[in-house]
Amino acid sequence: MKKSKITPLLFTLLTFIDISTGASNVFNVVSFGANPDGVTDSTAAFLKAWQAACGSAASATMMVPSGTFLVKTITFGGPCKSELKFQVAGTVVAPADYRAFRNSGYWILFKKVSKFSLVGGTFDARGNGFWACRKSGQSCPPGVRSISFSSANDVIISGVKSMNSQMTHMTLNGCTNVAVRNIKLLAPKNSPNTDGLDVQLSTGVTFTESTVQTGDDCVAIGPGTRNFLISKLACGPGHGVSIGSLAKELNEEGVDNVTLSSSVFTGTQNGVRIKSWARPSTGYVKNVFFKDLIMKNVQNPIIIDQNYCPDHKGCPTEHSGVKISQVTYKNIQGTSATKQAMKLVCSKSNPCTGITLQDIKLTYKKGTPATSYCFNAVGTSLGVIQPTSCLTR
Structure with a gap:
């Protein structure tokens, strides 16, 4: 039986039709x-x-x-x-x-x-x-x-x-x-301002199973971020995961319902951070869950800084208007590169409320326990807390 032949021209035409008119x-x-x-x-x-x-x-x-x-x-x-x-x-x-x-x-x-x-x-x-x-x-x-x-x-x-x-x-x-x-988001440790993922004015974002090695924040969460889920993140080098900086503007949308879980921070400047300028703002942060995290030689594993004001310029009231509430830190373990493993410095005019610490175990150097420091931070402690909780009730 004689086999039919497909010429090169016909083959090309058939291929074109296949890829150009298909679904x-x-x-x-x-x-x-x-x-x-x-x-x-x-x-x-x-x-x-x-x-x-x-x-x-x-x-x-x-x-x-x-x-x-x-x-x-x-x-x-x-x-x-x-x-x-x-x-x-x-x-x-x-x-x-x-x-x-x-x-x-x-x-x-x-x-x-x-x-x-x-x-x-x-x-x-x-x-x-x-x-x-x-x-x-x-x-x-x-x-x-x-x-x-x-x-x-x-x-x-x-x-x-x-x-x-x-x-x-x-x-x-x-x-x-x-x-x-x-x-994968990769840049050298000393590269300036090379954030990994920045999110703002966005709703329903998930960020999973990823690696960020860079010179600034692994993830930066800006105003107007809602329903943001981060999980299985490998962060470091970098500056950790930050909500903020907030209060850049007076009228600013809030941050609501952010969860970070099952992630590892290695050699970062910060672990989980909430940061706002020390000036008036209509912004807020609420319903935040940091859980099941491992810190490896992190300088500031847990930190809230509402006194951000480089060179002491642009902060006429010297306190932040951002309201921080309902923030949970659960099952966070590992090592701090500095003695102060927890630092919760909140606004004089708007203290942090509803802060929960549960099952925290952060150590400094062998034989030297880590410490914690709180200022205007109100909340509760559950389970074993190392370093000792500094929250006020």
Whole structure:
């Protein structure tokens, strides 16, 4: 029996039809002119691929294949017509010259997207030159955030690796229902202001099974954050997990229902911190749960600081208006790099209330017990508390 033959041209056509008209259309950036050599500017090609994928009537995938792609400041704007996956197999790099960003404030921005997923890949912002400028005392640009989401809904971010951010690795601003999982945010310990994940004005965010090694906060939780769950986080080096700084503005939204659990802090400046400027504010922090945490040689394992005021400037009343209440610390164990393992310094005008310490075991050096210090902190202690609780009832 004579076998039918498929010519190369027909094979190509059939393949095109298969990937272009199926349930999930694939738009490969190389097909739009992107070059995987790491030198050629692929910004325009990425935008063309995005416009095609975003405009697809059926669910679509924008594909960044293996290779290294140079991309300058770019905005991927929505809303899109259907569900969209941004799949990265290769590496996306920023310009080596940090001055190329000028005053944009961001490198890669996803704006007004919904039913969207960012999956895989490495994003290298090559921040070394910018850090060197900052450390030299020269006049430098303000720096950029690596990956930003603004006004985004129903988003999944998975398997992403962000390296060497100039400033913050990843930001969520004004977002709803975002799942961030299995990602790595990496920068050297001495890189300035390189936060891992920053969240503000966002509701329903989860951050799980991830690693943050950076020069500033592993996670920074800003005003207007509600229903935020963090679990299975490996943090360090870095400055720990911080709610704040708050009270930057007089009229500020509060932080409500934040849970951090089953996480490890290694060699960080802080463990779990709530920080506010010592000035008036309409803000608040309530319903916060820190539980099942391990501290390994952490300088300030448990800390509330409502007297933040660098250089004693901008704090006319010298006390914070932020109201902190219903904060629970449960099953937190490990070692403190300083003798004072717990420091709860609350506002003179708005004392912290409803603080609960339960099953805390933090030690200093062998033979030298850790200590605690409280100021205007009211609450209860349950179980074994080491160092001894300093809360007032």
